Amino acid sequence: MLFNAEFRRYLWVELNLHRVVVMPLVLAGLFYLTWITRSYETLWNPRNFLLTSFMILTLIWGVRQAGDTVIQEVLQRTWDTQRMSILSPWSMTWGKLFGSTIFTWYGALLTLVALYLVIINHYPFFPEDRLWQLMLFAVGCGLLAQALSMMFSMLNIVNGTMEQRRHFSTPLIIGLLFSFFFFIGVEHLFHTPLDQEPIIQWYDYFVPLTPFALISMGALLLWSWLGVYRLMSMELQKHKGPLMWLLFLIFLCGYAAGFVPVTRSMAAEDQQLLKLGSALLIITAMTYLAAFFESKDLLAYRKTLFHARRGDLIALFRALPLWWVGLCLVVAVQITILFTPFRADFIQATVSHDLTAPxxxxxxxxxxxxxxxxxxxxxxxxxxxxxxxxxxxxxxxxxxxxxxxxxxxxxxxxxxxxxxxxxxxxxxxxxxxxxxxxxxxxxxxxxxxxxxxxxxxxxx
Structure with a gap:
């Protein structure tokens, strides 16, 4: 990634000598003030200060930086020049996403190192496994929030709705939501013993809540990166088609199907019906979101119809709007459900309806x-x-x-x-x-x- 020209540009801009020196000095000064005024009977202590500092650096400041990185280029009239560069969409995505937040992560990593030392030395009964879970959870929250912030800002740019807007509130909303989620997770990690960890059933697997949440966060983070990459490809006029969206819908359906409450005593048709129902709800909701947020470029629709008339199936698939793909999946799942037999006792138990009425x-x-x-x-x-x-x-x-x-x-x-x-x-x-x-x-x-x-x- 160091060979990425866009990332190197951000390194030169964001990590100049003045900033590199001032960040640890400011954090150390604030940490010292917290240390000498600490009170372990209240929330005012070094541990909570470091967690709050990490939250501010990554979930407030960093999310804002990630959301504004391309928007500022558009507002300053420099984005068209960058679009004509030889950088690939993948290089541009990584360079923008990690380069724009490199300074905030510099400070955040310093707080994590200090947090590790504080907990190791002053909380001797805190399990080390739990400490590493806390570290992974914190980093995952920061990366995911920043990726989503950049993805929503790219959506606005692709849709052409940012040129008249000087203030962008979505990063702030994302940052506040993830800050709330972050403190809930931290509260759970600090106050739930490892032997009392709630167990999650996913398909036939029984997994502790924290490892399952971390794995799920990692999967969602990968998909959010791919979403930013796809939007960047569209903005650089290198369309990738809806295959990535199709795979994401399939992933969501498979992931959600693991939570469907089925038992071994249930008939196979009943289990299939419940899983198809959850898939139908998910795909329908995602199709609504795609139709709501996707660009409504008249030229894109004309291109889709042009490829359809020519019979060019590959070009047609690449030009398909995402909500068309979702609607086709909805119809396919609907047809599958319609041809699945409905047992009367299962329907009565599921919908609590008196079957004497039709x-x-x-x-x-x-x-x-x-x-x-x-x-x-x-x-x-x-x-x-x-x-x-x-x-x-x-x-x-x-x-x-x-x-x-x-x-x-x-x-x-x-x-x-x-x-x-x-x-x-x-x-x-x-x-x-x-x-x-x-x-x-x-x-x-x-x-x-x-x-x-x-x-x-x-x-x-």
Whole structure:
């Protein structure tokens, strides 16, 4: 990584002699003041000072640095020059992510070394295994928060929404959320003995909570790095296609399936049904997120249709929007569920429903699919409006209207049983009543989005 030109540039800028000398002096001075005024009966002690210093350096300052590294280039009009350099997307990703935060990590590593010495010398009964878990957890929190901060800032740059914005609040939000998560984890590590560690069941494995959380954090960190790399590739006009996104969805489904509460006494069909249900929920949620955040470049859609007309399958796959891939997976999982037999006693135990009344779960799943298609088409309809200023906020308002406000109004006026099928799937209704409203709403929104698309094509 030292041979990365972008990383070396940050080394020269961030780690000049003045900064390298001042950082340990400031930390040492503050640590000394904490040491001479310490009170182990309160929270004011060197251990907590070092943990707080690490949090500020990595989760507040470092997250801000990672989130601003490319944004500042855009605002200072130097990003276009860097985009034309010979650096690969991978080199640019590593250089920006680790170079922009190198100074904060310099201070953070000093605090970790001091924390290790303090605990070893003044907390002799603290297990060394737990100490190393604490170190790994702290470093993992910092790396993950900074990677997510840069990923969300790259999303804004790829979507072209940063040029008019001088203040970027997402890094601060990420930093505060991870700071809260960090202190919860530290509290657990300090006050939970190793022999009382909660046990997590994942598939047929029983793993202590802390090692499992560290492994999960490591996996999420790798995926976040890959996400930053993919966005950087898009920004450098070297598109990688949706394969990485597809693999991430498969990973999420496989990871979540390990937590599905299945027992050996359950029938194989019932276990499969529960795991497919969890996969359906995850893929649907991620498809909504992809449609909400992904760039709505008109030219990109035209390129996708162009490759489809030519029959160039490889180019078509590379040009596919991520939410198209997610929607295809949703349909595939839906079809698999529809062809999976539903046992009556399992459904009764799962949904707590009296089976003397008809329950059309499969028809409700079909309706849910069309409601999702309606929502995705609505997002495209609003994004394709050239006059829209706050399309994302408008989408959130519409979804709140459809799924919260209108159902509550219908409930308040006593029409919930009559109008419920207009807002969400109701499995207790007749199949025609369950599916028809969702299909009609989806077709109406799709026709409006298609009409707007054709209008934009004629104007282009």
């Amino acid at each position: 329950l059309h779960i499969k028809w409700a799943l079909v309706a849910a699919l069309f409601f999702a298609i309606r929502d995705l088409a609505l997002m495209q309809l609003l994004y394709l409006n050239p006059k829209a200023k706050r399309a994302k906020l408008t989408i959130l308002l519409y979804l709140t209207l459809f799924y919260v406000l209108l159902p509550e109004v219908a409930k308040a006026v006593g029409l919930e049983s009559l109008l419920a099928s207009l807002f969400y799937p109701v499995a207790t209704k007749d199949p025609l009543i369950i599916v028809s409203p969702a299909v009609v709403e989806a077709l109406v929104v799709i026709s409006l989005a298609w009409s707007r698309w054709k209008g934009l094509m004629r104007a282009a």
